[in-house]
Every structure is written in structure tokens, then in C-alpha cells.
Amino acid sequence: MIPAKSSNYDLPDSYDNIEQTLITADQILSDAVENAKTLFHSPTVSSIEDSKIVSRVMVLREFNLKDRFMRFHTDYRSPKIKQYKKNSTASVLGYDPILKVQIKLQGTIESHYHNSVTRNAWDGSTNRSKKCYSVRGGSSFKIDNPNKYDLKDGNIEDGYMNFAVLIFTFNSLEFLHLKSSGHRRALHTWNDNYASQWLVP
Numbered sequence: 001m002i003p004a005k006s007s008n009y010d011l012p013d014s015y016d017n018i019e020q021t022l023i024t025a026d027q028i029l030s031d032a033v034e035n036a037k038t039l040f041h042s043p044t045v046s047s048i049e050d051s052k053i054v055s056r057v058m059v060l061r062e063f064n065l066k067d068r069f070m071r072f073h074t075d076y077r078s079p080k081i082k083q084y085k086k087n088s089t090a091s092v093l094g095y096d097p098i099l100k101v102q103i104k105l106q107g108t109i110e111s112h113y114h115n116s117v118t119r120n121a122w123d124g125s126t127n128r129s130k131k132c133y134s135v136r137g138g139s140s141f142k143i144d145n146p147n148k149y150d151l152k153d154g155n156i157e158d159g160y161m162n163f164a165v166l167i168f169t170f171n172s173l174e175f176l177h178l179k180s181s182g183h184r185r186a187l188h189t190w191n192d193n194y195a196s197q198w199l200v201p
């Protein structure tokens, strides 16, 4: 049986060239922005709240390897906005069982509100996405009856006042490919200089 494809391109069958692992990670994450079939479209974003680790799934809206950032959208009223201001350290993790690839990134999150970054992102959003930001109360607000908070038709542009953009800038990207004949794990880091290193999987 031919396995179901979750990507719109062909990936190498195995990795013996470390540069190829970064090229593949770039292909997977760039494709994942528009391609909801790959699980990399909705990676897990973890950060630190006081002494706790908190994780949430978010839709990947942009991936840029050259400038090393990812873009996510969220509700400005969400408590994570304050949390990222207090501690910007974050990690993004994704795995797609069809691609058999895990990608783990480490970096920091900066939130944007009512500036050119949010304006461009809002203008590039679909009406379906924009509608979520008109919800009453805002993300994480404590409620008694969820029915009262279902999304209603109204002026979707009003949601812009609740719209925030999260820019995750990364300085490390770890690629893991699982294959029975030999797993491959590669770490790419950007500190003073770029470096890459194979790791025991």
C-alpha cells in the first residue's frame, strides 16, 4: 500500500548529508503554512509560566529560515501575552508520522499588537480566521455557559482590536528522521556563527 502523503513535495528516503536535513526542515515548515494535511501546520508551542512549563497547539502562519522566525496569531486578551513578556523563552515542536520527521526549535517569543506587523498579518487573514477574534470575553476568560460564547455573525473587522501576532525567533533547529535502517538526528545552531552537528538519535 502506498502511504498517504501529507506533503506536496518529495522528501529524501534517507539523510547522510547534514545540509539536506536543514533543506528538508525548510521545505516541511514552509509547506506547512498553507498545507493543513501535515501535522506541522499546528505545532506545539511551549513556554515557561513562573515555574511551570505550558504548552499549546497553534497554527503556523509563516516560516522564514533566512531570518529564522515563525509567525503565530493569537487573541491579545489571552494570558499568554503577559506570560511571554515576563519570560520569552519558548520551544516549538512538531512531528508528522507520515513524513516520520520531528522538528524541534528553541528560541524566544515577542508579541505584537496594533502595529504594522499585526496590520499586515490581519490583512492577509481569511474572514474565517478573523471571526475568532470577535468572541466575547477573550481566551481563558472563566465562563458558566459556553453556548453564550459561540461565534456570532457581526462585523468581523471589529476583531482586529483583539488580534495579536507572536513572532518566535529561533537559534536552534533539531531534525530527527526515524527510519528502521538508521535514525538520523541533526542539530543546527545559530549563535555567533552557524554550526551543524550530528547527534546520536
Ligand SMILES: Cc1cc2nc3c(=O)[nH]c(=O)nc-3n(C[C@H](O)[C@H](O)[C@H](O)COP(=O)(O)O)c2cc1C
Binding pocket: 042, 054, 055, 056, 057, 058, 059, 060, 072, 073, 074, 075, 078, 079, 080, 139, 140
Ligand atoms: C488545531 C488547533 C489550532 C489552534 N490554533 C491556535 C492559534 O493559532 N492561536 C492560539 O492562540 N490558539 C490556538 N489554539 C488553541 C490553543 O491550543 C490554546 O488552547 C489556547 O490558545 C488557549 O491556551 P493558553 O491558555 O495556553 O493560552 C489551537 C488549538 C488547536 C487544537
